[in-house]
Amino acid sequence: MNIPVKKILIVGGGLIGWWAAVFLKKSVPNIHISILNSQVEDTYAETLEPNFANYLQLIGLTEQHIIKYTDGNFAFAQAYFGWLRTGNNYFHSADGLSFDYDAVEFNQWILKLRKNDPSIKIDDYSVSAVAARLGKSPLRLNKKPIAALSFDLGLLKKLLMSYALDLAIDVINKELLAVELDSAGDIDFIVASDASILTSDFYIDASGYTGDLIAKAMGVAYESWSAYLPFHKKKISVVPQQDSRLIPFTSLQLTQQGWLKSIPLKNKIVCEYIYDDALLGAENGKNAIADFFVNGQDVNFYPGQRQKIWHKNCLAMGAAAITADGFSHSPLYLAAVTLKQFMAYWPSHQQFDAVENEFNRLMRTEYESIRDLHCLHYAVINMQAFSTNTFWREIKLPESLQYRLDLFMETGRALPDESTLLHPSQWIHLALGLGCWPRKYDYIASHHSDDIYVQYSQSIKASIQASIENLPDYTDYLKSYIS
Amino acid sequence: MNQHSIKKIVIVGGGTAGWMTAAALAKKFLPINMDIVLVESEAIGTVGVGESTIPHIRGFNEYLGIDESFFIAETKATFKLGIAFKHWGQLGNDYIHPFGPLGHDINGVEFHHYWLRMQQEGSKYPLDNYSMAAMAARAGKFQHPSTDSMSLLSNYNYAFHFDAALYAKYLRRYAEAINVKRIEGIVAATNLNSDNGFIESIRLDSGITLGGDLFIDCTGFKGILIDKVLNAKFEDWSHWLRCDKAIAVPCALSEEKLTPYTQATAQQAGWQWRIPLQHRTGNGHVYASDYLSDDEAAAILLKNLDGEPLAEPKFFTFKAGQRKQNWEKNCVAIGLSGGFLEPLESTSIYLIQVGIQKLLDFFPDKNFAKANSAEFNRQLDEEYVRIRDFIIMHYKENAREDSPFWMDCKNMSVPDALAQRQKLFKSTGYVDHQQYGVYAAVCIGQGLIPDVYDFKINAFSHHKIAAYLEKIHGNINAAVASMPFAQDYINRILANTNQGKPL
Numbered sequence: 001m002n003i004p005v006k007k008i009l010i011v012g013g014g015l016i017g018w019w020a021a022v023f024l025k026k027s028v029p030n031i032h033i034s035i036l037n038s039q040v041e042d043t044y045a046e047t048l049e050p051n052f053a054n055y056l057q058l059i060g061l062t063e064q065h066i067i068k069y070t071d072g073n074f075a076f077a078q079a080y081f082g083w084l085r086t087g088n089n090y091f092h093s094a095d096g097l098s099f100d101y102d103a104v105e106f107n108q109w110i111l112k113l114r115k116n117d118p119s120i121k122i123d124d125y126s127v128s129a130v131a132a133r134l135g136k137s138p139l140r141l142n143k144k145p146i147a148a149l150s151f152d153l154g155l156l157k158k159l160l161m162s163y164a165l166d167l168a169i170d171v172i173n174k175e176l177l178a179v180e181l182d183s184a185g186d187i188d189f190i191v192a193s194d195a196s197i198l199t200s201d202f203y204i205d206a207s208g209y210t211g212d213l214i215a216k217a218m219g220v221a222y223e224s225w226s227a228y229l230p231f232h233k234k235k236i237s238v239v240p241q242q243d244s245r246l247i248p249f250t251s252l253q254l255t256q257q258g259w260l261k262s263i264p265l266k267n268k269i270v271c272e273y274i275y276d277d278a279l280l281g282a283e284n285g286k287n288a289i290a291d292f293f294v295n296g297q298d299v300n301f302y303p304g305q306r307q308k309i310w311h312k313n314c315l316a317m318g319a320a321a322i323t324a325d326g327f328s329h330s331p332l333y334l335a336a337v338t339l340k341q342f343m344a345y346w347p348s349h350q351q352f353d354a355v356e357n358e359f360n361r362l363m364r365t366e367y368e369s370i371r372d373l374h375c376l377h378y379a380v381i382n383m384q385a386f387s388t389n390t391f392w393r394e395i396k397l398p399e400s401l402q403y404r405l406d407l408f409m410e411t412g413r414a415l416p417d418e419s420t421l422l423h424p425s426q427w428i429h430l431a432l433g434l435g436c437w438p439r440k441y442d443y444i445a446s447h448h449s450d451d452i453y454v455q456y457s458q459s460i461k462a463s464i465q466a467s468i469e470n471l472p473d474y475t476d477y478l479k480s481y482i483s
Numbered sequence: 484m485n486q487h488s489i490k491k492i493v494i495v496g497g498g499t500a501g502w503m504t505a506a507a508l509a510k511k512f513l514p515i516n517m518d519i520v521l522v523e524s525e526a527i528g529t530v531g532v533g534e535s536t537i538p539h540i541r542g543f544n545e546y547l548g549i550d551e552s553f554f555i556a557e558t559k560a561t562f563k564l565g566i567a568f569k570h571w572g573q574l575g576n577d578y579i580h581p582f583g584p585l586g587h588d589i590n591g592v593e594f595h596h597y598w599l600r601m602q603q604e605g606s607k608y609p610l611d612n613y614s615m616a617a618m619a620a621r622a623g624k625f626q627h628p629s630t631d632s633m634s635l636l637s638n639y640n641y642a643f644h645f646d647a648a649l650y651a652k653y654l655r656r657y658a659e660a661i662n663v664k665r666i667e668g669i670v671a672a673t674n675l676n677s678d679n680g681f682i683e684s685i686r687l688d689s690g691i692t693l694g695g696d697l698f699i700d701c702t703g704f705k706g707i708l709i710d711k712v713l714n715a716k717f718e719d720w721s722h723w724l725r726c727d728k729a730i731a732v733p734c735a736l737s738e739e740k741l742t743p744y745t746q747a748t749a750q751q752a753g754w755q756w757r758i759p760l761q762h763r764t765g766n767g768h769v770y771a772s773d774y775l776s777d778d779e780a781a782a783i784l785l786k787n788l789d790g791e792p793l794a795e796p797k798f799f800t801f802k803a804g805q806r807k808q809n810w811e812k813n814c815v816a817i818g819l820s821g822g823f824l825e826p827l828e829s830t831s832i833y834l835i836q837v838g839i840q841k842l843l844d845f846f847p848d849k850n851f852a853k854a855n856s857a858e859f860n861r862q863l864d865e866e867y868v869r870i871r872d873f874i875i876m877h878y879k880e881n882a883r884e885d886s887p888f889w890m891d892c893k894n895m896s897v898p899d900a901l902a903q904r905q906k907l908f909k910s911t912g913y914v915d916h917q918q919y920g921v922y923a924a925v926c927i928g929q930g931l932i933p934d935v936y937d938f939k940i941n942a943f944s945h946h947k948i949a950a951y952l953e954k955i956h957g958n959i960n961a962a963v964a965s966m967p968f969a970q971d972y973i974n975r976i977l978a979n980t981n982q983g984k985p986l
């Protein structure tokens with residue numbers, strides 16, 4: 001008989017542990033969920049991918065809840081400053097750019113146009129990007145674009161904890177002392193800080209990078225991505241949002257020593273500076289950014305993935321499973337996706353290697369394509385060859401990304417993605433936006449003359465212009481959205 | 484067009500692959516005046532088999548804008564709802580790999596889990612009972628699937644059996660009408676550029692030399708062009724797929740009504756196909772020569788025909804495998820020149836189609852970027868391997884002990900990914916939907932029954948599921964009863980089709 005596990009213990013009281021608790025209990029009400037609410041280091045703010053609303057829905061939350069209760073804010077685009085040799089900035093958005101002309105894809109005809117007009121910018125073709133630049137809200141459009149959501153981590157955790165109260169989740173306010181394995185290598189029980197023994201059918205390790213269960217006890221190794229994602233330090237500073245105008249986009253600013261990310265919320269702006277120690281140290285004294293972060297909090301992080309995130313009767317989530325640099329796909333998003341996939345492979349008492357292997361294989365595919373999207377951010381700096389720092393040039397590209405880039409640069413074609421989290425077009429638009437223009441366009445694009453594409457391009461821009469004009473100011477929009 | 488654009492394409496070979504490629508390229512490049520030439524040799528001839536297809540062929544015909552009734556009349560085609568596998572897995576087994584789903588998924592759990600639970604609780608009904616395509620096939624019924632997606636009569640798909648020679652002939656007319664130039668002749672030499680190894684031209688036995696930008700090798704097993712640029716690198720899969728010979732013979736139609744499916748009957752060291760067309764039945768015996776002599780194989784085939792043989796049996800020798808690169812430099816292999824997988828799941832013509840589609844997706848320019856052909860090759864390989872593994876599975880999952888061939892197949896080691904997939908199915912009933920066909924139907928048909936069903940269905944009582952299955956079966960029976968016989972349906976189409984209608 002195949003008896004599903006009915007009892008799950010989550011170790012780690014960070015945002016991800018709490019998300020797991022609420023999500024599992026909501027999805028499978030007749031299971032027993034307990035959470036060891038031990039200390040886990042969380043950061044301050046994250047921005048969720050535009051389709052996260054679907055996940056929120058599963059636990060009974062809406063976008064409105066996030067905006068209202070977690071100091072939340074919409075992000076219609078992610079702005080890149082300093083990433084382009086031209087000096088232009090680029091507003092990357094999730095919507096739009098699906099303007100194919102008579103079976104000629106957007107990226108192909110725009111490539112052809114650009115041969116004669118190097119000033120072309122692809123974010124001129126996205127309503128969200130244009131609206132974000134102008135501080136307007138595209139959410140009033142008839143065809144409402146999907147938007148990303150930024151939130152205060154501590155506040156969201158509080159919200160989840162208050163949910164948990166009504167859900168008969170067993171909250172154990174203790175720390176973890178020890179983990180005991182049985183002879184088969186499964187977790188037998190864990191010992192809490194007061195020497196009490198906790199047992200469960202299955203365990204979720206949400207203890208953070210240290211992986212108290214999966215790594216420390218079970219010995220599953222961590223695969224570092226430091227050759228590709230070399231940063232491992234950041235400073236975080238939270239400043240009050242002083243301007244009366246809200247900012248409807250996140251931004252990434254490239255500097256000589258690293259990059260600066262800012263996530264504007266309603267009442268504060270969370271700034272993270274991801275930097276290289278050695279570079280920063282050398283120029284510390286005269287660095288304005290360093291000054292800004294003088295009182296910031298120092299955080300270490302280690303990009304990479306756990307070799308197996310599901311091992312025997314334990315699933316790793318959050319930093320115990322994967323860490324990337326934070327360009328996209330926030331940790332909560334990845335955890336939520338992982339958990340949803342896990343639901344489809346729900347473990348049983350009869351442990352099946354085949355299930356575990358298949359699940360791990362699928363998640364690895366997802367994680368690695370997200371890693372590659374991160375690496376693309378560094379690749380473009382080298383491809384445009386404008387940074388003077390040799391540091392950037394030493395960053396390696398994963399083979400899979402190199403392959404993808406070669407195809408793209410030679411032919412303008414995108415590789416179909418095995419990942420369900422990334423659409424190939426997302427990848428193409430980011431590459432084009434950050435200045436990787438392929439050497440040639442598809443033969444299909446030559447079926448029409450430039451004149452036709454110019455006309456088409458103008459009509460798109462005009463219609464975007466027309467719809468933007470009537471949009472409300474974002475700050476006003478958000479005020480009325482909340483009330 | 485610019486100075487880098489391909490302006491001249493040379494296709495060598497006029498079998499199914501050659502004419503399908505010519506027709507599709509000509510159609511695609513109609514607006515831009517591409518120069519397309521096809522060379523074939525009547526003296527050499529075509530392989531002359533390849534008559535059973537899968538539903539994708541309809542997409543191809545649609546792309547070309549070919550009217551279906553007209554196609555049926557021209558190629559003496561019949562309808563196909565699936566493949567019936569007899570004696571596979573175990574002597575006496577009989578299951579259908581249907582073109583269409585099994586039952587309905589409920590609450591996100593696939594139908595075969597419900598079926599499995601009923602089996603574990605004592606039911607004996609075969610899985611076929613819950614497939615529209617399988618039940619209609621067994622009853623000899625056919626009509627076009629309904630467009631009303633709520634109706635059971637929409638819940639299946641179909642393909643064709645057709646006369647391969649007539650299909651190629653038909654496509655030739657089509658292609659010639661849209662400016663493909665056909666040249667009769669035998670390619671005597673392939674001239675490579677001495678610097679980069681690209682094909683510059685081919686020389687025909689008549690002395691004519693033909694230059695081109697892109698060369699497509701559709702020369703069948705010979706693969707004369709690709710062999711030259713690639714130096715014969717072939718990946719041999721015959722340790723998994725041991726059949727290396729076939730005998731084919733057409734016979735007179737049986738007295739019985741037309742069966743709208745391909746029959747694949749396992750024999751002692753291989754299997755036999757039966758493909759009914761309008762005017763004859765195609766038959767063949769695919770076998771492993773290590774286990775069976777040609778005479779024995781021929782005897783088995785001739786003993787199991789519906790009617791009088793209509794021609795001398797024809798022998799084929801082959802090896803399962805694929806050319807390491809189907810696209811190398813400026814040469815693309817499409818059809819048998821690129822690789823061979825036995826016709827057990829009727830997938831060769833489909834692979835031709837995939838090759839053509841991907842060539843259009845990755846159409847090159849004169850720079851022939853390596854990254855481009857590399858991705859074409861990767862995607863095509865992926866498709867080959869997917870089908871290869873699916874076919875291997877038919878041999879591996881068997882419990883036959885009546886012949887050394889089957890016992891050796893059972894004991895062979897298979898590709899890792901396949902082994903993992905089978906283990907997963909056996910231990911959980913989980914199906915990876917990236918895989919070919921109606922995977923669960925074939926696994927279960929072969930005798931690979933999952934140990935457990937999805938526990939989520941424990942929420943339903945035995946009674947409730949039993950009643951549900953009975954209802955599906957009842958509805959399918961009623962729907963099938965309302966359908967016409969495939970024979971009558973085809974006759975009606977033919978009566979209404981104006982043969983010889985211009986293209």
Ligand SMILES: Cc1cc2nc3c(=O)[nH]c(=O)nc-3n(C[C@H](O)[C@H](O)[C@H](O)COP(=O)(O)OP(=O)(O)OC[C@H]3O[C@@H](n4cnc5c(N)ncnc54)[C@H](O)[C@@H]3O)c2cc1C
Nearest residue numbers: 496497498499500530533535670702703818819826831832
């Ligand atoms: C036993 C058997 C059964 C099969 N059953 C099925 C089936 O049920 N379903 C299915 O989808 N597929 C089946 N196939 C595969 C199918 O037959 C082929 O995929 C299909 O016919 C395509 O063949 P082709 O065009 O590549 O080669 P061929 O038909 O061999 O054509 C080769 C062409 O190249 C020409 N040529 C060769 N050398 C030269 C030269 N030197 N100069 C000029 N021209 C030359 C020939 O004249 C010919 O025109 C089967 C194959 C076999 C062997």
